[in-house]
Amino acid sequence: xxxxxxxxxxxxxxxxxxxxxxxxxxxxxxxxxxxxxxxxxxxxxxxxxxxxxxxxxxxxxxxxxxxxxxxxxxxxxxxxxxxxxxxxxxxxxxxxxxxxxxxxxxxxxxxxxxxxxxxxxxxxxxxxxxxxxxxxxxxxxxxxxxxxxxxxxxxxxxxxxxxxxxxxxxxxxxxxxxxxxxxxxxxxxxxxxxxxxxxxxxxxxxxxxxxxxxxxxxxxxxxxxxxxxxxxxxxxxxxxxxxxxxxxxxxxxxxxxxxxxxxxxxxxxxxxxxxxxxxxxxxxxxxxxxxxxxxxxxxxxxxxxxxxxxxxxxxxxxxxxxxxxxxxxxxxx
Numbered sequence: 480x481x482x483x484x485x486x487x488x489x490x491x492x493x494x495x496x497x498x499x500x501x502x503x504x505x506x507x508x509x510x511x512x513x514x515x516x517x518x519x520x521x522x523x524x525x526x527x528x529x530x531x532x533x534x535x536x537x538x539x540x541x542x543x544x545x546x547x548x549x550x551x552x553x554x555x556x557x558x559x560x561x562x563x564x565x566x567x568x569x570x571x572x573x574x575x576x577x578x579x580x581x582x583x584x585x586x587x588x589x590x591x592x593x594x595x596x597x598x599x600x601x602x603x604x605x606x607x608x609x610x611x612x613x614x615x616x617x618x619x620x621x622x623x624x625x626x627x628x629x630x631x632x633x634x635x636x637x638x639x640x641x642x643x644x645x646x647x648x649x650x651x652x653x654x655x656x657x658x659x660x661x662x663x664x665x666x667x668x669x670x671x672x673x674x675x676x677x678x679x680x681x682x683x684x685x686x687x688x689x690x691x692x693x694x695x696x697x698x699x700x701x702x703x704x705x706x707x708x709x710x711x712x713x714x715x716x717x718x719x720x721x722x723x724x725x726x727x728x729x730x731x732x733x734x735x736x737x738x739x740x741x742x743x744x745x746x747x748x749x750x751x752x753x754x755x756x757x758x759x760x761x762x763x764x765x766x767x768x769x770x771x772x773x774x775x776x777x778x779x780x781x782x783x784x785x786x787x788x789x790x791x792x793x794x795x796x797x798x799x800x801x802x803x804x805x806x807x808x809x810x811x812x
Contacts, residue, residue, distance in 0.1 A: 480587050482762070482775075482794040484784060488598035490537070495544040497593065498611055502551070505610065509554045511561060520549055523556030526639070530665045531647045537599055541612055555612050557643035559668050562635050566717045566758035567628035568749050569616075569674050570726045571699040572740050577680040579766045581616055581626045582744050583607065584717075584751050584758040587798055592761075594775065594782070596789045603786050604649045605773055607764065613642025614649065620786050621653040622678030622768035630670030631704040631713055636689025638666030641673065644687075648675070655681040663693050672701035678768045700726040716756060721748055741765050745778055752799060759798060 487493040498505075509517065518526070527535055538555060545551040554560075566584030571577075583590075591608045598604075606617020616626035625645050644665055652658045658675040662685040669689060676682040684698040686705040694706070703719035704710075714720060725748050729740065743749060744763040751760045763776040775782040777796050784790070 480592060480761075480796050480798065482592045482594065482782075482796060484594045484596075484782065484789070484792050484794075486596040486789050486791055490540050490544055490597075490599065494541070494611060497591075498541075498545045498551075501591070501611065502545070505554055506550050509560060510550065514550070517553055517560075518556070518558045520552045520556075523553055523558035526558045527556055530639070531643075531651075533651050534600070534647055537650070538612070555610070557610065557613055557640035559637060560640045562633075562669060563640075564713070565629045566703055566719075566751065568702050568722050568726065568744070569626045569628055569700070570730065570740075571674070571676055571682045572737050573699070573730050573734065574737055574740075575680075576737070577622070577624075577676050577678060577682075577768045578737055578740075579624045579626060579674065579676045579682075579768075580741050580744055580763065581628075582749055582751075582760045582763050583615060584760050586757045587754065587759065587761055590761060594773075594784065596784070596786070600650055602650055604646075605784060605786065605789070606645070606649065607762075609642035610640075612646060613640060614645040615642055616764055616766070617645060617649050618766045618768060618771070618773060619649040619653075620771060622771065623649060623652055623654065623658060624676045624766035624768045625649060625658065626674050626764075626766075628672045628674075628701045629703050630672050630686060630688065631708065631710050631717075631719060632670035632688060633710055634688065634690045635669050636666070638668035638689050641667050641669070641671040641687065644673065653677070654679070655683055659683055659685065659695055662687065663695065670705065672703075672705065674698075674701050676766070676768060699730055702726070717758060718748060725749065741774075741776065745776060754798060761798075762796075 569581035603620035606614035618624040667687040686694040702723040708714040772785040
């Protein structure tokens, strides 16, 4: 699997080239239940105008670069997309510096694998892209970091795919209170746990759901359930309770330096090789909001990037036991 680090300040030829590369996979996934069941272009645009008006000009620019087609525009709205599930673990380091660490657990055939640094609408953002518009984790130049985990519930409803919420937060917010306002008002089409951390080390985790009001908590750990386990088979499959307990123990019983805390994510029970079940650990990311630096870890390999030092490049990673059949969608959540 090839990860790419790409820098392009304004949406342009690099973004357009990436979208062209993934277009067929994106649109096949998006239309897998039939085109008619997906919201129309105007429904998606109007929803974005209602809930995220600040990024509508950015959306329209990306649609133009994607070719301006109806399906491309409907896909890029992230409005009521098909269901997608994942694993993932994330936690806030209990030390004095703001540090968020997360594992992204997913199907290796269904991710963008692009660490993207942009300056869209004048604000610098670094993050792991999803659908090349959304993000599964990231940070902006004001020191706000954000990451998601699946919330462990099957319900789906009217709302946006959560990667676009992360993009919207990083494009428009500076602090955790501002991010909480967004998470409390913008609907998510499925259940996700979104953790935000700012340069003042304020943090919060929002439990989002399509069928009930968002819950804003001070949880420093998020795995794949919310206040309680509701989808038992998924919880057993992903060991969400065991991972949460393990992280809580590290936070409360074992004060440790930040490097040791990060390394814990590269070992079981957090690190997973369950690729035959579709959710092995694809990378570990550590976001440092105060210094604007992100580190991406794989066993024995590492990237270190920042807003002021972001060198483009590629990283080839071989995952053991990777037998999962290829998926249709290159951008997972």
